[in-house]
Amino acid sequence: MAHKIWNWLLKNWPHFSYDKNVLEKLELQFSQNTGTVFGAIKHIEGVSKDDLLVEILSTEAIKTSEIEGEILNRDSVQSSIKKNLGLSVENRKIPPAEFGISEMMVDLYLNFDTPLSHNQLFEWHKMLTNGRRDLTDIGRYRTHESPMQVVSGRLDKPTVHFKAPPSNTMKTEMEQFITWFNEIHQPNNNSMLPLVKAGLTHLYFVCIHPFEDGNGRIARALAEKSIALSAGQPTLISLSHTIEANRKQYYQALEDNNTTLEVTDWLNYFGNTILEAQQDTLKRIDFIVEKTKFFERYKTQLNERQNRVVLRLFEAGHTGFTGGLSAKNYIKIAKTSESTATRDLKDLTDKKVLIKTGELKGTRYQLNIKTN
Structure with a gap:
């Protein structure tokens, strides 16, 4: 060489x-x-x-x-x-x-x-x-x-x-x-x-x-x-x-x-x-602008567990949570039981805070915010 x-x-x-x-x-x-x-x-x-x-x-x-x-x-x-x-x-x-x-x-x-x-x-x-x-x-x-x-x-x-x-x-x-x-x-x-x-x-x-x-x-x-x-x-x-x-x-x-x-x-x-x-x-x-609007919209509608998980999702930034949020992730972040997590996630989906994709074990959740 x-x-x-x-x-x-x-x-x-x-x-x-x-x-x-x-x-x-x-x-x-x-x-x-x-x-x-x-x-x-x-x-x-x-x-x-x-x-x-x-x-x-x-x-x-x-x-x-x-x-x-x-x-x-x-x-x-x-x-x-x-x-x-x-x-x-x-x-x-x-x-x-x-x-x-x-x-x-x-x-x-x-x-x-x-x-x-x-x-x-x-x-x-x-x-x-x-x-x-x-x-x-x-x-x-x-x-x-x-x-x-x-x-x-x-x-x-x-x-x-x-x-x-x-x-x-x-x-x-x-x-x-x-x-x-x-x-x-x-x-x-x-x-x-x-x-x-x-x-x-x-x-x-x-x-x-x-x-x-x-x-x-x-x-x-x-x-x-x-x-x-x-x-x-x-x-x-x-x-x-x-x-x-x-x-x-x-x-x-x-x-x-x-x-x-x-x-x-x-x-x-x-x-x-x-x-x-x-x-x-x-x-x-x-993303920061949408985050501000998001919390203004939902600040009184989330319980303490939901708030903790949503904040964690925002921490992941505009590229999102790697692989999306699973029920297992939710239990871990919110430090709660499976049945409470299921209830919380359904509530968040109904309120349109989260968007749900996939089924059964492949179910994942994303924040429902507009980013370009």
């Missing part, structure tokens, strides 16, 4: 090139979607707006970690996000990983418009590695002499997907990256379209791979910061959620573009991912 020449070894590094024409349609769609999302958010008031914020930030925190194979506890993440946003003061113990990623997501949301600095990246890294004991370099760029490689496969026969620049060049590389990032995001700098800025930010950062761990999560956060800077306000975009749904394609796109500086393919992939993420955000907004 031929030895790969990584992009940072090429003469023109880090000057990426791409075909603007291929991306024009995506940019137009992005601009329209941005307007639609902001318009929709404007119509949400009070508690529902907080719900949307907590929902998107916690899903992003969970999914950006899941892309790296780390599974977090949703309740802990949501509690931590609420606490960091000042929406709650409940005193529950949050595990370090959940607390750290939540802190980073809230910082990204609240301080999207501050210029990028080494210090901000170091702070994010400290948040992300909260509680870790296995890293040498926390809150600073990597210093180890061994090559920084992205590998998979057997220990004795690994596949090297990427080898990053050596640790002793990190200060220079990151100085250059931060200067570039802040320059292209100057309010009067129109040399690059928003999707290109976000896509290049992600790819460029990941190719430097400046930290011992956490590079993917920080790269995705930087892409979200870039989108927010281009839009002039936090975009509440479901980027990591969309990437995680097709993780293989994401890793493949990164690998296909780490030996070249011509990155039209990557920008096309990443641009489409951002558009999908915007559509997902719109569905979440619709």
Whole structure:
């Protein structure tokens, strides 16, 4: 197999090139979607707006970690996000990983418009590695002499997907990256379209791979910061959620573009991912609006058990409860008997709170709410 020449070894590094024409349609769609999302958010008031914020930030925190194979506890993440946003003061113990990623997501949301600095990246890294004991370099760029490689496969026969620049060049590389990032995001700098800025930010950062761990999560956060800077306000975009749904394609796109500086393919992939993420955000907004209307309609008609189950169904989000709600699920969530569950479910179906499908053991229930 031929030895790969990584992009940072090429003469023109880090000057990426791409075909603007291929991306024009995506940019137009992005601009329209941005307007639609902001318009929709404007119509949400009070508690529902907080719900949307907590929902998107916690899903992003969970999914950006899941892309790296780390599974977090949703309740802990949501509690931590609420606490960091000042929406709650409940005193529950949050595990370090959940607390750290939540802190980073809230910082990204609240301080999207501050210029990028080494210090901000170091702070994010400290948040992300909260509680870790296995890293040498926390809150600073990597210093180890061994090559920084992205590998998979057997220990004795690994596949090297990427080898990053050596640790002793990190200060220079990151100085250059931060200067570039802040320059292209100057309010009067129109040399690059928003999707290109976000896509290049992600790819460029990941190719430097400046930290011992956490590079993917920080790269995705930087892409979200870039989108927010281009839009002039936090975009509440479901980027990591969309990437995680097709993780293989994401890793493949990164690998296909780490030996070249011509990155039209990557920008096309990443641009489409951002558009999908915007559509997902719109569905979440619709869902939150319908949830508010739903509880206004039924608040006095549900008993405590029914209320608990309906809330649990809403927690599953706009994609619904995996496989639908069964009588068995109902018994478990409501902590009740089979006969009470049967009565409750019939009542909920009669009131048109739930829609029933299937028969006998295949009977499933879905929330009867309108979502686009």
